[in-house]
Amino acid sequence: MFIFSTCLHEFLLGAQISSYSAPRTKWVREMGMRTCSFLPCHMTCPSTDNFTVEDAVEAIGFGKFQWKLSIVTGLCWMADAMEMMILSILAPQLHCEWRLSSFQLALITSVVFIGMGLSSSLMGNVCDKYGRKIGMTICMVWTMYYGFLSAFAPVYGWILVLRGLVGFGIGGAPQSVTLYSEFLPMKMRGTCIMLIEIFWAVGAVFEVLLAIWIMPTLGWRWLLGLSVTPTVVFVCLCSWLPESARFDVLVGNREKALATLKRIAADNGKSMPKGTLVANKQAERGRVRDLFTPQYRRTTLLLWFIWFANAFAYYGIVLLTTELFQAGDLCGVTQGAKIEPSCSLECKYLTLADFKDLLWTTLAEFPGLFITLLVVDRIGRRRSLALCFIMFSLCILPLFACIGRIALTIFIFAARAFITGGYQVAFVYTPEVFPTESRALGMGTSSGMARVGALLTPFVAQVLLRTSVYLTLSVYCGCCLLAAGASMLLPVETLGKGLQESSQMTGDMTRTCQSNGTACTLHTSYGSSNQED
Numbered sequence: 001m002f003i004f005s006t007c008l009h010e011f012l013l014g015a016q017i018s019s020y021s022a023p024r025t026k027w028v029r030e031m032g033m034r035t036c037s038f039l040p041c042h043m044t045c046p047s048t049d050n051f052t053v054e055d056a057v058e059a060i061g062f063g064k065f066q067w068k069l070s071i072v073t074g075l076c077w078m079a080d081a082m083e084m085m086i087l088s089i090l091a092p093q094l095h096c097e098w099r100l101s102s103f104q105l106a107l108i109t110s111v112v113f114i115g116m117g118l119s120s121s122l123m124g125n126v127c128d129k130y131g132r133k134i135g136m137t138i139c140m141v142w143t144m145y146y147g148f149l150s151a152f153a154p155v156y157g158w159i160l161v162l163r164g165l166v167g168f169g170i171g172g173a174p175q176s177v178t179l180y181s182e183f184l185p186m187k188m189r190g191t192c193i194m195l196i197e198i199f200w201a202v203g204a205v206f207e208v209l210l211a212i213w214i215m216p217t218l219g220w221r222w223l224l225g226l227s228v229t230p231t232v233v234f235v236c237l238c239s240w241l242p243e244s245a246r247f248d249v250l251v252g253n254r255e256k257a258l259a260t261l262k263r264i265a266a267d268n269g270k271s272m273p274k275g276t277l278v279a280n281k282q283a284e285r286g287r288v289r290d291l292f293t294p295q296y297r298r299t300t301l302l303l304w305f306i307w308f309a310n311a312f313a314y315y316g317i318v319l320l321t322t323e324l325f326q327a328g329d330l331c332g333v334t335q336g337a338k339i340e341p342s343c344s345l346e347c348k349y350l351t352l353a354d355f356k357d358l359l360w361t362t363l364a365e366f367p368g369l370f371i372t373l374l375v376v377d378r379i380g381r382r383r384s385l386a387l388c389f390i391m392f393s394l395c396i397l398p399l400f401a402c403i404g405r406i407a408l409t410i411f412i413f414a415a416r417a418f419i420t421g422g423y424q425v426a427f428v429y430t431p432e433v434f435p436t437e438s439r440a441l442g443m444g445t446s447s448g449m450a451r452v453g454a455l456l457t458p459f460v461a462q463v464l465l466r467t468s469v470y471l472t473l474s475v476y477c478g479c480c481l482l483a484a485g486a487s488m489l490l491p492v493e494t495l496g497k498g499l500q501e502s503s504q505m506t507g508d509m510t511r512t513c514q515s516n517g518t519a520c521t522l523h524t525s526y527g528s529s530n531q532e533d
Contacts (some may be wrong), residue, residue: 201369
């Protein structure tokens with residue numbers, strides 16, 4: 001009786017607390033105030049009639065289902081990485097075989113990113129309106145089809161068209177993180193999203209190993225054809241993939257969401273929370289203007305620049321790797337010499353030594369992920385982003401000096417490790433900061449800005465480099481230092497905070513024990529509408 005009366009007293013008191021807004025207070029009442037602030041931390045209120053998807057995901061935890069989901073969604077990342085990595089391998093080959101200029105080579109890379117930029121926001125809107133699973137399946141089937149056809153491109157014009165269509169399909173790959181994050185418990189979210197990015201690293205390394213095996217004998221057409229393997233596997237497994245329970249609740253499909261949660265609980269060997277699943281239907285979803293409300297405007301604009309800088313620097317260092325390795329006189333290059341061939345028809349195929357160096361720099365994906373994994377849940381998302389951008393700039397600085405090939409490989413390795421880590425922190429932060437109703441669109445538009453950066457970077461790494469190495473390196477350093485500042489200006493730190501189901505639910509109720517460990521208090525995750533940390 002004492003426990004029950006204490007809970008009732010706290011519930012009534014909570015309804016009068018002025019710091020909670022009206023929508024938040026209404027939501028707290030609907031949730032039943034499942035945790036009492038005056039009880040010892042190991043005690044909770046008696047069972048209530050309602051629970052949310054967040055409650056169910058936390059109760060079910062991480063288990064067998066999430067491991068299987070990691071593999072299926074990870075295939076999207078492998079496909080994305082392989083299609084991107086092939087660009088730096090394909091360019092020297094086509095330059096020699098089709099006698100292409102540096103501008104034409106840059107255009108092959110850029111047309112892929114044009115396609116990705118066009119589809120990123122579109123697929124975000126599709127995933128917010130029609131479901132995460134539908135959007136992802138469309139993207140992977142599209143990528144598989146046009147990726148395979150590009151292996152049969154007869155002339156330069158066809159390779160441009162087909163690779164652009166491949167880019168349009170692969171632009172939806174980031175939505176795999178949206179779906180994956182919505183099935184993860186809060187404490188595991190950052191770590192798990194970082195670990196799934198290992199599939200990107202695996203895909204990049206696998207593409208280089210495939211090139212070492214295929215290119216000397218069968219050529220680039222076979223390489224393009226075999227590079228669609230991850231998408232083929234995904235299409236075969238997509239029937240198993242569930243729709244997001246958070247999305248189903250938002251669109252009013254409460255029974256379908258409940259069935260999905262029961263399936264996950266059965267896979268993990270856990271029990272569902274008792275009571276009724278609360279369904280909060282949202283009338284409008286996937287609206288771009290929702291990203292520019294006073295609550296999210298600053299976050300959206302800063303994230304767009306951060307994603308732009310990440311892709312600009314990441315793909316820049318990937319393209320610079322093969323360009324600098326082919327330059328020959330590295331001391332001359334790093335001292336600002338032009339590296340345009342003496343004859344427009346002169347070309348150099350990638351040698352086995354080039355492929356090995358490319359493999360070593362690609363392996364930098366792994367330490368980059370693991371280093372970031374160590375800090376993302378310790379110093380927070382914003383500081384991790386800033387740290388990665390600053391360290392990338394520091395690793396670029398030695399390239400201004402006269403250094404040999406071994407030193408060049410080491411510094412490119414380190415730079416790629418840090419920019420890879422920064423890219424993955426952005427993938428952790430973005431789905432955490434936006435609500436379910438616009439999460440996929442927020443991820444899609446941010447990814448679209450990244451594609452703009454990736455679109456521009458070939459003209460820096462492959463065209464401007466032939467005019468001035470100093471100027472090229474300065475552009476990348478300056479952009480990343482600005483991005484470090486933008487990271488620290490983000491208004492919300494999402495570490496330790498639950499996913500928002502709707503922009504109308506601005507608070508995420510959690511329980512925090514006082515330092516003496518005897519009492520608990522309730523607080524909100526996202527504070528007021530201006531998103532101050």
